[in-house]
Amino acid sequence: MMSSISMDNSRLMPRAKLYKYIAWLLMFLVLILLPYFITNPFYQRLVTEILIYGLLAMSLDVILGYTGLLSFMHAAYMGIAAYTVGIFVVYVDAQASLWFTFLLGVTVVILIAWPVGWLQVRTGGFAFALLTIAFGMMYYTLVWKSRDITGGDDGLFGITRPTIAIGDWVLGSTSNPVDVYYFTLCVVAICFFLTKRIxxxxxxxxxxxxxxxxxRAAFIGVNVRRYKLQAWILACALAGVCGVLFTYLKGSVSPTMMDASAGGSVLMMTLLGGLGTLWGSFVGAGLFIFGQDYISTMTEHWMIFMGLAVMLLVIFMPAGAAGLVNRFITKSKD
Amino acid sequence: MSIVLKTDNLSKSFGGVKAVHNANINVEERKLKAVIGPNGAGKTTFYNVLTGYFSATSGEVYFMDRNITKMPIHEIVKLGICRTFQINTLFIGATVFENVRIASQIKNGGSYKILSSRRSLKNVNDKTWATLDKVGLKDKAKSFANELSYGDQRSLEVGIALAGEPKILLLDEPTAGMSDGETKRIASLIRELTNDITVVLVEHDVELVMSISDSISVMNQGEIIAEGTPEEIRKNELVKKAYLGERKN
Known part of the structure; x- marks a missing residue:
């Protein structure tokens, strides 16, 4: 019986693989040509935002979907990078290069995430999740109260947008929505494929x-805390990348990007997309952000509908959007 | 004969309950040591303290003259102490192959090759197939652990522990719930293992234990009340009273 199953697999696998390649290729074409279809800068920025939040939701998938660690406030680490870069550009060096601010933002996130993660992995699953809330709220309060530096609830404005350049080779400007879209697409694609590989x-x-x-992992010799910490740092570093991208997309930083509701939104995106696939998170971010944009034209209580949608999804489609696609692929194999 | 694993007045209390009390055990190299005792005697708790899952209330554990009492689990495993569980503790959503492969990967290294495919560790793959062959799961390598029959899951439990290439293997009722045929296969595998490694076996099946063990320790109410060869244990009055006698009634 077993041999017949493996035979079926070897016979049908290439077709599933072909579908997969076609899907990837189509998606790439669409993503590359998107600014030609969508000429409204508002929607160009919205799509860029989806890419950034997709990457953020994906980085949450690394700890939630792959390692089994729940973080309620993952957006906080995006916020830390955003404020780091924002404050640096506003107060220290308005001419800071794009690459330097990337390095700075991600480094600061890692330096904060490291000790916090060290503490968090020393607790069990539930306490871990609660600690993410505690630390998340702490960062948020800190930003909120340091009005003199961060602008408090008004946010931080006047962030100079740097040019996108490799050495002297100028590729574009982060103030142009199309340039920022392509730049974000490149960074997100690199992060995605690197994380997928890892x-x-x-x-x-x-x-x-x-x-x-x-x-059992501990009893085969895995240093569970060490690997959890490494996964956590990887996820937070990726969130840091999102923070820098987001700062240049908006040209300002607001504390709402790192409050509890933002943390919950990222969690919803990851769940909507489906856990443990990485690419599902981008679908989740797309559904969430477009959904928010669409429903909020009809009612300001869009969160109610979004919450309802997520509840239904978790109950009836626990594997998320990715699960639906996988089910289709499995069916096409039979 | 050298002693590989020994305990020195090992105790574990939960509140006021002494689950394990001043237990002393000596395990000789490449021998099969069985720990028997009635239900609730403290055998599994004893294992949990030995392997670092519970911290000892008092007493010491020595592995090859090294005090391992306070070591974290993964370091104890690294020394070459692997165990199975009475209740199946598997990577339930992974394939049978991956269950064994990951254990072999941890033992043989390569976990930080972050840009290679996990299937690219050839040495690990080869060893995984050999282990699967040993526990009779080669044909089911592609099945998911949760699709296996209970008996096969018990075999996988042993397979994962073996993939860690232990110097000493601690089995917690490996044949519980297995069919007679499966029990026989596992029993002969256990016997065969002692050609290379030391095995400690917690088992309910007294006949099985008597027939394959080199040495037996008997636990009752958290204490080790006797230690000796199967013959000696059979004759021991204390044991008869506490354990074997009970069965005759």
Missing amino acids: MQSPFGAVLESIRENEK
Whole structure:
């Protein structure tokens, strides 16, 4: 019986693979040509925002979907990078290069996430999740109260947008919505493929073993805390990348990007998209942000509908949008 | 004969309950040591303290003359102490192959090759196939752990522990719930293992234990009340009273 199953697989796998490649290719074409279809700058920015939030939701998937760690306030780490870059550009060096601010934002996030993660991984699953809220609220309050530096609830304005250049080779400006779209697309694509590779590597296999059974993982010799911490730092560093991208997309930073509701939104995007796939998070971010944009034209209580949609999804489609696609692929294999 | 694993008055209390009390055990190299005792005697708790899952209330554990009492689990495993669980503790959503492969990967290294595919660790893959062959799961490598029959899951439990290439293997009722045929296969596998490694076996099936063990320790109410060869244990009055006697009634 087993041999017939593996035979079926070997016969039908190429077709599923072909579909996969076609889907990837189509998606790339669409993404590259998108600014030609969508000429309204508002929607160009909205799509860029989806890419950024997709990356953020994906980085949450690294800890939630692959390692089994729940963070309620993942957006906080995006906020830390955004404020770091914003404050640096406003107060220190308005001419700071794009690459330097990337390095700065991500480094600061890592320096903060490291000790916080060190503490968090020393607790169990539930306490871990609660601590993410505690620290998230702490960052938020800190930003909110340091009005003199951060602008408090007004936000931080006047962030100079740097040119996108490699050495002397100027590619564009972060103030142009189309340039910023392509730049974001490149950064997000690099982060996505790199993370995908890491999750498919032996390292990703260790993370999955922790998700599947933490106790057994320890008893095959996995230093569970160390790997959890590394996954956490990877996820926070990626959130940092999102923060820098977001700062230049908006040209300002507001504390609402790191409040509890923002943290919940990212979690919803990841869940909407489906856990443990990485690409699902982008679908989730798209559904969430377009949904928000669409429903909010009809009612200001769009969160109610979004919450309802997520509830229904979690109950009836726990694997999210990615699960739906996977189900289709499995069916096409039979 | 050298002693690989020994405990020195090992105790574990939960509140006022002494689950394990001043337990002393000596395990000789490449021998099969069985720990038997009635239900609730403290055998599994004893294992949990030995392997670092519970911290000891008092007493020490030595592995090859090294005090491992306060070591974290993963370091104890690294020394070569692997175990199975009475209640299946598997990577339930992963394939049988991946269950064993990941254990082999942790043992043989390569976890930080972050840009390679997990299937690219050839040495690990080869060892995984060999382990699957040993526990009779080669044909089911592609199945998911949760699709296996209970008996096969028990075998996988042993397979994961073996993939860690232990110096000493601690089995917690490996044949519980298995069919007679499966029990026989696992029993002969256990016997065979002692050619290379040391095995400690917690088992309910007294006949099985008597037939394959080199040495037996008997636990009752958290204490080790006797230690000796199967013959000696069979004759021991204390044991008869506490354990074997009960069964005859």
